Amino acid sequence: MASSALQDDSDDGMDEFMDKFKTQKYKNAFSESNWQEEFEKVPMFMKTAPEEINPQTHPELACLQSIIHDDDRPPEEQAKCLKDEGNEYFKEKDYKKAILTYTAGLKKNCSDQDINTVLLTNRAAAHFHLGNMRSALNDAVAAKKIKPDHLKALIRGAQCCMELRNFAEAIQWCDAGLKLHPTDKKLQELRAAADKQKRAAERDARKAKAKEKKEHSEKEALLAAIKLFFEDEEETLYQVDPETSLLKALQHKRCFVKAGTPSFIVLVKGSSFWKQFLTGKKTQRL
Template sequence: FLQHLHKVLCCSGIDLHFLHKEFDKVPMFMKTAPEEIDPMKHPELAAIQSIIHDDDRPLEEQAESLKDEGNDYFKENYKKAIVSYTAGLKKNCSDYNVNAILHTNRAAAHFHLGTVLRIFPSLDLMIFVQYSDHLKALIRGFLVDLCNGVHILHKPMLKLLYLWFKRAAGRDARKAKVKEKKEHSEREALLAAIKERGIQLLMTHQRPKRRSDSEDDGGSCRAMAGLDLDGLCSTEATGVKVFLDEQGIMHWPVLFLYPEYQQTDFISAFSESSSFLDHLTLMFGEELPPWDINRKYSPQNLQLFFEDHEKESLHQVNPEKPLITILQHKRCFIKAGTPSFVILVKGSPFCEKFLSERKTQLLTHSLHQST
C-alpha cells in the first residue's frame, strides 16, 4: 500500500520532501518531539499538552501529571525529565510529598547527566521532612551538592543531618528488636518441640546424674523441666544448630565417627523422620570414601552405636529406624547439640576388639529399653 501511495504521489507531481515536513508538524506523525513546545510553531502539540496539563485543574493534579510525565522521560531522556520536574515544581502545589518527589527525581536526573549545580536551591525544604518519607533522598541531594563544591553545612543543614541520623538510629533499633523477638520466638518453639519429644540435651560442661534404671522415667521428666538451649550448637566449625522447618519437622546436625580409620562425616541437617539407612546408602553407595581402601563399608555390613556418657557404654542402633526414635531413647544424651554415632564394620577384627573393650548393649536389648 505504501509503495503504491508513493508511486501515485510521485506521478501527481507532489514534492515529497515538503510533504514529509508537513507530516512532521502533525503530532500523530511526529518522529521526535521538540525540546520546547512553542504554541506558535506547534499549536496542535501545545493543545494536546494543555489537555494533559489543564490549568483549570487543581495545582496538585497538575504537579502530579508533570511528575508522571517526568518519570516517563526519565527512562530515555534526562533533560526532558528535568524540564517536566521543574515545571511541576513551578506549580507550587501544597502537596509536600509530590514536591519532595519532584525535587529528588530532578536531582537524580541531574546526577545521571553529571550536571554541576545546586540541586536543592532552598533550605526551606526542611519542611518537606515533616510531611514526606524522602528524607534519605534529600540528604543524598545535599551530599551531591557537597561533592559539587556547594558548601551548605550551616545550622539548618546540620539540623537536617541530625534528624536523619536520629531517624536512622531509631529504625535500626526497631529492626534489631524485631529480629531479636523473632529469634527468641523461634528458640522457644524449638525448646518446646525438644521437650515434647522427650529428647535429652547434655551440655559440654554437664554430666548426667547417675541414677538407677527405676529412676530413669521420673528423672527424665525432671531433666526436661530445666532444659535450656544455651550452647545448643554444633562443635563443628560450621556452628550448625538444630532447627524446625515449616512443617514442624526437626533437623539435627549429626556426626558419624569411624574409629577404625579415625575419620568422621558431618550431616548438617539430618531430618528426624529419615532413617540412618537412607544416609548410609547415599554415603556408601557406588562411590566409596577414599579411606575405605578395602571396600568394607557397605550399608549392609555396618553397625551403628550411640554412647551412653553416664554409664560409659555403647547402645546399638537399628539403622532402619528414624532418627527421632533413637534420640528418644532414655539412655541417649545429645552432647553440645550434635548427636554422634559410632560406625563399625560388622564382624571385622577391629569391631570385635573395639566392642570387647567397652560395655555394649546389643540391638535387641537396646530396642527393648526404648519402647
C-alpha cells in the first residue's frame, strides 16, 4: 500500500492530466496550418534567432538567454558562454552582433587568459570581415600582449597591416610569428606577399618622386623661359616678373587697363618670335 501511495504521489496527477486528452483537445497543440511557424519558436528547431528576444513571443528562448547570462555564475563561465554565442553569430556572418558579444565577454574580466585571448582574436576577425582594420589590429596587438605565441593573433596582425598597406610592419609580425612557428605556411605566405608588396611600393614611391622632380624641373625651366610684358600708351614694354602678383603689376603707373580687361604679352625667351617682336622696341624692367 505504501508503495502504491508513493507511486501515486510521484505521478503528481499526470494520469489525471493525460486522461483529459481522451475527451478534450490539447489547446496548445500544433495545427496543420501553423506547425511550421510554431516550430520556429522552439529554440532547438530555430533556423535563425530573432533580432530581439521578446519573452512574450519567445518565452523559451528568453529563459535560455537568462540562464546563459546569469550573473551569479563565475566570470570565466560567463565569458566562455559569450565566446560560444559570439562564435555562432560569426558563423552566421552577423559580425556586428559577434563583436558586441565578444566585447560583453571581455567585460566579464575573467581570470582565464586563454579565454580572453580567444575573445580578442575572434573579435579581431569579426572587425576584419567588416573592414575595420584599425580595430582588428588593436585587438590582435592586445591578444599578442597576453599570449605572444598565439598563432591566430600573429596572423591577424600581419593581415591587418597588409590591408593597411603597412608592409614593413606586416613583415615584423610575420618574422615574430615565424620565430615561434617556423613551419607555419600561412605566416610564410604572408611574409612573402608582404615583402613583394613592400618592394613594389618602394619602387612606385621612387617612380613618383622621380616624376615629381622632373615636373618641378620642367616647371622651373618653363618659368625661366616665359617672359611677361605690358605695353604703355607710348608702346614701351615693361617686363614683369612672373612671380609678381597681378595687383602689384596693375598698380604700376604706366600700366593701363582698357575696357576693364588687363592685357599682357607673353613671350618665350630665345624664340624666333621673341627676337622678331622685340626688334626696335623699348623695354624696361619693373
